[in-house]
Amino acid sequence: MRLLQLAFIVSLTSGFAAILIYITGVSKLYGTRQLSDEDIEALQSLQGSFQKCVSSNGLGIQAVSGTDFCEITLQFPSDTDSKWRDPKTGEPEGLSFSFNLCEAVATWEQVRNSTTILTKEFIDALPNGWEDYAWQRINKGILLNRCENKTLCMEKLSLVLPEIPPYFPRQFGQCAVVGNSGDLLKTRENGAPIQNYTDYVGKKSTFRLLNRGSAKALDKVAELYDTGKEVLIIKTTIHDIMNKMILEIPIRNPVYLMLGASFGSAAKGTGLKALEFALSICDTVDMYGFTVDPGYKNGRGISRSLEKVILHCRLVKIHSPMRSDPNRVVKWVPDRGTIAAARIASEKLLRRVGAGSGDILGACSIIKKQVKGKRTGVSGLRKAVMEHQKYVKRTTMYPLEHNPGHGLLCTVPNS
Template identity: 40%
Template sequence: MRPHKAGGFNANSHHSRRGAGSSGGGGGGDDTSKQNDPPVVTQKLDLTPQQDFKILSDFQSSIQQCVANRGLGLTAHIIDHCNLVLKFPEGTNSTWYNEQFKIYEPLEYKYSVCDALLLWEQYRNMTTVLTREYLDVRPKGWEEYAAKRIAQLGADKCYNRTLCEEHLNLILPAKPPFHPRQFRTCAVVGNSGDLLKTKFGKEIDAHDAVIRDNEAPVNEKYAKYVGLKRDFRLVVRGAARNMVTILNGSTDEVLIIKSVTHRDFNAMIKKIPNPVYLFQGIVLRRGAKGTGMKSIELALSMCDIVDIYGFTVDPGYTEWTRYFSTPRKGHNPLQGRAYYQLLECLGVIRIHSPMRSERGNDWSDVPHREMISRAHAAALRLKRGQDGDLGQFGSCKVWGNMDPESSGPVSGSPDMSSIRKFSKYSKWEVMPFESLRKEAQDHYNQMEGVSLYKMDGNKLDDLVCVRHS
């Protein structure tokens, strides 16, 4: 594998032949079949800023109507072509007290629809698992970034790369093990106690992949509520000690570590044969936080349609509960509710909850994929300027090439325990390209064999891009 740093590949020479709005995926439409329409291809148009303002203003009106129809009391108030405020009805019980700012949770939240649309459409094309190629291509990737992902390193930089590789080898694939559009439908199952008010189990299991969080149990006791299918699990450090019991022999379930490698994770990994990867961590200061939001990011990076269950998104809940534990002192996360509702009306997720269960699969009041793509293209043109359109690679700030003669190592290390030697890494990391679903192959070809990674923080124009032959 011979990476080339920035400048090794001329991003400007690869202007998009498909236009800025050609991202695919689910969202919109009046039934499930329309949700899986092929990606809308938006040709590059010479539109004036005034025309783009009109496209976005029409989109805002559609968002406003969607929130009115689906928001269970939430209302959207448009400020301009990009900005709006989501408001809860007067009298909403705000029970969460912010100790830092000495205020109760507010009843209205301002969002930039343009920024949210650009960010989440970008996730449809991204890799969210940390890989060796990312560290090789990113400037000082091994020296500085790798050190941030290893707890108890004893240094702020990887002065000894060999030592850092020893920490990461077991969970570091050479290239992305999962691909955009790899799955048609994915269910992200949260841990909220509201799951006990529904019987979504069979519906959840019908998805192509299911993503769960932390210590959520999967067994016959809760099967009718949360299902039994288990494909991916996003875990934080605190869940590591109980993970062997939680997995209960489920050797295919892929674990994605949310934050950093740690001695607790290392001890747990030695006892299981499951594939384990590291989430390509980025700090995004959005309107909702937590492992559930990271699970949505992970799902959107490899699924056309993302359905969420077990998120406290209905009005009336005054304390946070888990479906598998006794009630705890909690809060009413109004900000999270508002942001999830915005994401549904942007076609990013589809919300399933007790108060929404009677809707069935009617998504006719969510903007259609074509409208979302037009709005995305308009927001992108306004952001970059009419003369600054670099196509689908316009956000790439660091480029690298991967040598086609070297596919790199499968995750693992020579000193693996006997249990880990039977791990299922190869199921994903040596998967033949031809075995991917057609939509995933088409996306790979459309992206000209380029993998996109987020670099840091909130910046949209901050991607590491790796070209494969």
């Protein structure tokens, strides 16, 4: 019997490929009347290449097309042993999972261009940002009467709220995201230790993404790696206890709150958020300790935190016990031209903000001016950073939750 360790993740990759993300709450499709013949051909080409890629590299998994250009069903082999059971019904999880290919590819550009660290600039630029949003990032923030006392809210957030993003898209070349799985004893997660496990997980750790439980033990987490060197990113809310630790111990590590909403507000697992953060600052990402392929028998069940991710063969490489050969060849990888054309067509079909526009600001639902004197230069950073900043015209882009058309909040230079 084969073991299904991780539903919705197809470990297809050894090369680097575009990431295709299924977002909860698939948008209703509006027909093909707004698509050109070239758009339809692009969607058909992407769907066909995706099916071939899964068939060739998915260890028995098949991608079955649905009733339109976008719907795909991942079908695991019939002898797969599904170990995850619904906690309410006790029923094992099924062996087929649907996702929307158009939703996935349309989100691609947004993920790669956005920042995922919460900043004061973002809150200030949001319409009624302090009254409607800021209090939600503070533990028991509902007691603050929608930040009626803005000074108090700013005080509670001040230790984890930079004025502007501390990192740029493309700032790092190759990054590793290391999970908590038993498969692995550099973006790390939660309280996963390093000491005594360096032969398995490596010695370097640059960022650590924390869930609510780990964040409450911020003092202990800060001691897991060289004191003060690891950046700690909290995906939930700031708590008075955390602020007290930062000030009184003190904790020397930079501590931030995560903003990311690109993968959908329902995709809240630490693993998925770590991947989202890594993709927002890195060219390519290697993942360790997340996925187990069909046929691998040493797993602990389905990882729900990553269930909405579909990896499609160029920017993300998944490492697992059944894919140990670093030189393995991945067949039927869609080329960048196919992916780019399908993305434009998908944006039109889903009526995304700025669909089909050649203007980089076309996807911006909200545009505000940047505060003078607050930006940091990119001189001395990687060439890829400088090229990207030129491409986006020095615009900073933030994802917006629950925004019709998946628009962005953008801050642009004053001059």
